[in-house]
Amino acid sequence: MSASQSVNPIDPAEALRLRSDFPVLRQQVHGKPLVYLDNAATTQKPQVVIDRIANYYAHENGTVRRGVYKLSEQSTRDFDASRTKVAQFLNAASPSEIIFTRGTTESINLVAATYGRKFIQAGDHILISAMEHHANLVPWQQLCLEKDAVLQVVPITDAGEMDMDAFDRLLTDRVKLVAVGHVSNALGTVNPIREIIEKAHALDIPVLVDGAQSAPHMSVDLQALDCDFFTFSAHKLYGPTGVGILYGKMKYLEIMPPYQFGGDMIHSVSFEKTVFAKPPAKFEAGTPAIAEVIALATAVDYLSAIGLDRIGVYEHELLAYATAQMLEIPEVRLIGTASHKAGILSFTLKGAHPHDIGTILDREGIAIRAGHHCAQPVMERFGVPATARASFSFYNTREDIDALVKAVRIVVNLFN
Ligand code: C6P
Numbered sequence: 001m002s003a004s005q006s007v008n009p010i011d012p013a014e015a016l017r018l019r020s021d022f023p024v025l026r027q028q029v030h031g032k033p034l035v036y037l038d039n040a041a042t043t044q045k046p047q048v049v050i051d052r053i054a055n056y057y058a059h060e061n062g063t064v065r066r067g068v069y070k071l072s073e074q075s076t077r078d079f080d081a082s083r084t085k086v087a088q089f090l091n092a093a094s095p096s097e098i099i100f101t102r103g104t105t106e107s108i109n110l111v112a113a114t115y116g117r118k119f120i121q122a123g124d125h126i127l128i129s130a131m132e133h134h135a136n137l138v139p140w141q142q143l144c145l146e147k148d149a150v151l152q153v154v155p156i157t158d159a160g161e162m163d164m165d166a167f168d169r170l171l172t173d174r175v176k177l178v179a180v181g182h183v184s185n186a187l188g189t190v191n192p193i194r195e196i197i198e199k200a201h202a203l204d205i206p207v208l209v210d211g212a213q214s215a216p217h218m219s220v221d222l223q224a225l226d227c228d229f230f231t232f233s234a235h236k237l238y239g240p241t242g243v244g245i246l247y248g249k250m251k252y253l254e255i256m257p258p259y260q261f262g263g264d265m266i267h268s269v270s271f272e273k274t275v276f277a278k279p280p281a282k283f284e285a286g287t288p289a290i291a292e293v294i295a296l297a298t299a300v301d302y303l304s305a306i307g308l309d310r311i312g313v314y315e316h317e318l319l320a321y322a323t324a325q326m327l328e329i330p331e332v333r334l335i336g337t338a339s340h341k342a343g344i345l346s347f348t349l350k351g352a353h354p355h356d357i358g359t360i361l362d363r364e365g366i367a368i369r370a371g372h373h374c375a376q377p378v379m380e381r382f383g384v385p386a387t388a389r390a391s392f393s394f395y396n397t398r399e400d401i402d403a404l405v406k407a408v409r410i411v412v413n414l415f416n
Pocket of ligand 1: 040041042102103104105106133135136181183184185186210212213233369373374
């Protein structure tokens with residue numbers, strides 16, 4: 001039975017009902033109803049998440065892990081409960097393996113600055129793919145420069161899939177870390193990370209998975225995947241900005257040095273010596289984004305109630321519908337035609353720069369992203385300076401896609 005047959009699908013009425021949970025979507029832009037199709041950049045926030053933040057500041061605000069008074073103790077409990085919630089959401093073995101950061105970017109930088117600085121030596125290889133977001137490229141590139149190590153890059157095919165023969169060739173015993181995206185933000189490709197992890201582990205190589213574009217759109221089971229590090233950003237998962245997740249297997253977190261030094265990450269301090277706290281506190285120096293971490297738990301509850309499998313199937317249906325419509329326009333070139341894709345549609349139009357597409361679509365009330373999507377090597381691979389990108393959520397409908405396609409036809413007529 002396929003995934004789409006085994007889940008109770010989200011139907012158009014439910015999608016509309018879910019959409020009504022998002023106040024920002026109830027507005028007109030340039031006199032047209034807002035069609036929000038930039039969900040890969042950031043998702044909108046349901047009322048429950050907005051209320052959670054407002055309620056926290058109105059009634060509950062108190063620092064965490066420092067106070068002995070009621071507000072602080074309750075905040076600390078809610079903060080810790082959020083960690084447990086995220087651990088359950090990802091099926092991590094323990095909440096202590098969940099570290100709160102500022103976002104995916106900081107999570108990956110943390111691993112590069114701690115694990116990387118300690119364990120990568122001159123001549124070692126770090127293996128990434130050619131479709132990585134800059135956040136999963138530049139930290140490794142800079143580490144390699146610092147350590148005289150070698151950044152190896154798995155090429156991608158014309159369809160935008162990882163070349164797995166090349167991966168097999170590049171995966172030698174000189175590789176000390178594999179860092180790959182689960183889903184490409186520029187192409188929509190879902191990478192075969194289970195296979196990647198199994199092959200890397202056969203050589204005892206740890207694997208970091210950038211889950212920024214997967215965690216909000218498909219269910220992730222970290223114990224089944226068995227990756228060593230996993231990251232995502234709350235703001236792409238219907239939660240607040242300023243919070244990210246770094247999951248790390250305890251065996252690595254224990255041997256990694258701290259990322260930053262200061263309050264809360266210590267066990268004891270004297271002028272001569274500091275004993276660091278155990279993970280996760282070891283990696284969480286300073287006062288965290290308390291309200292945002294607590295509201296992330298609300299976002300996780302909201303998503304879990306809908307069901308990540310149902311979300312994945314629904315967004316995939318939207319992608320298939322959009323792809324078929326766009327292919328009927330001869331001037332459209334799709335960038336990223338992998339056989340396994342998430343709800344991201346990157347395209348160019350003959351005669352029109354992607355920024356012009358974005359600007360004209362905005363006049364029609366449609367929000368998409370135009371640019372290199374922080375994945376410049378992907379643009380180079382496909383010989384384009386930029387793409388226009390529509391990315392879907394469960395609150396989008398076929399009508400949103402009809403509006404997109406109609407607006408794209410306006411652009412085609414203007415420029416051809
Ligand atoms: N992609 C996009 O429009 P931050 O900014 O730290 O929350 O996430 C960084 C990041 C890392 N990896 C992937 C695969 C991503 O897609 C992103 C963010 C946004 O595609 C902004 S460039």
